[in-house]
Amino acid sequence: MFTLMMGQFHIISNVSRGVGILSRLKHILPTRVLKSLYQTLILPHFTYCCTIWSAVNKTLFHKLEVLQKRAIRHIVRADYNEHTSRLFLNLKLLKLSDVIAVNLISFVYRALNHQLPSSFDNFFRTNNEIHSHFTRQSYNIHCPPCHSATVLKNPSNTAIDLWNSLPHHIRDCKSLKQLRNSLNKNFFDKY
DSSP states (O other), X not given: OHHHHHHHHHXXXXXXXXXXXXXXXXXXXXXXXHHHHHHXXXXXXXXXXXXXXXXXXXXXXXXXXXXXXXXXXXXXXXXXXXXXXHHHHHHTOOOHHHHHHXXXXXXXXXXHTTOSOGXXXXXXXXXHHHOXXXXXXXXXXXXXXXXXXXXXTSHHHHHHHHHHTSOHHHHTOSSHHHHHHHHHHHHHHHO
8 A cells, every 4th residue: 555655656746747847838839749748748647557546545646636737727828727627628638537437447348358368357247147137237247245435446346337337339349449439539528
């Protein structure tokens, strides 16, 4: 647990550095280049192992969200208190929580389609594999019962909840790229 928190502090430090660079360059470079810098300096820190560290500490997660919004405002040269949903949509960039959701859902998709190492083959099981009778949720992933709030925040439980909440047309995508594109469109429609 301590190591994950130290990792989050390291991520916050690196993201802060990237936001500072964007802040200094926002009056010099065009928006297109600033967006490219964001995708190079900041976004990789959000995507690498985000499925693990996102569940560790909500305070640190909130700090990363604030830094991301600050970076987006620098890219488009917006005021410090301007709402960012429209800015994310205009730049076609996902919010941090949505980046994590896309990565978790992609992990489930790859596990269900045997695109991960064999140790993940039985990581997720559908309800029809658990129960012999048909229900409306037979094709949802089975979520094992848990009685602890800590276990509920576990990335695998979060991934199961996200997958089960998806519309069927997204779950039935034929490729990972198609799934990610559908998820991006789904999230952008909510902005």
